[in-house]
Amino acid sequence: MPQIPEKIHELTVGQLSARSGAAVSALRFYEAKGLIGSRRTSGNQRRYSRDTLRRVAFIRAAQRVGIPLATIREALAELPEGRTPTRDDWAHLSEAWRSELDERIRRLNRLRDHLTDCIGCGCLSLESCVLSNPNDISGDHLTGSRLLPENPPHPRTP
Secondary structure, X not given: OOOOOOOOOEEOXXXXXXXXXXXXXXXXXXHHXXXXXXXXXXXXXXXXXXXHHHHHXXXXXXXXXXXXXXXHHHHHHOOOOOOOOOHHHHHHHHHHHHHXXXXXXXXXXXXXXXXXXXXXXXXXXXXXXXXXOHHHHHHHOOOOOOOOOOOOOOOOOO
8 A cells, every 4th residue: 555655735636546445436426426525736636635535434434334425425524624534533423323224234134034035026016025015015005016115005904
C-alpha cells in the first residue's frame, strides 16, 4: 500500500484510490452521490483533503454490512467538514444502525432456514410459501410472480 507523506495535505484521485483501495470510478461515484468532496485545480483536476481517506474507509465498511448509500450520506453529513471521523463517531453511527442490521440478520436467517421450501417456485401466491407469502395472504390480492412488500397485507376477515 503506497504511503503518502504527511506534508501532502491534498491527494489526487489516483493517490486516494491507491491508498484507500477504492477504484477511481467508485470515488467519482461517491463524490457524485455527495459522500465525499473535492476541490478542482485550475486544470480542473480533483484534489481531496487527507481526511477523505478515513471517510472512504468509513463508506466502504458501512457498505460491507449493507448500509444503503443514502443512510451513509446522512451519517457523514452529521460530521463537520474537513474532520476525520473518529472511533467515537463510528461507534455512535453504528449504534444507530444496530437495529436495522439485527432485522436484516433475522430475515436472512429465516431465508436460510426455509430456502429449500422456496427455491425455484417463481410464484409467490403458492399456499406453501413460508417466506414471502405465509398462509397465501397475497393470493387474495395478487396473482402471479411478484416482489412483495416487506410487510405483506393482512388477511381479510370473513
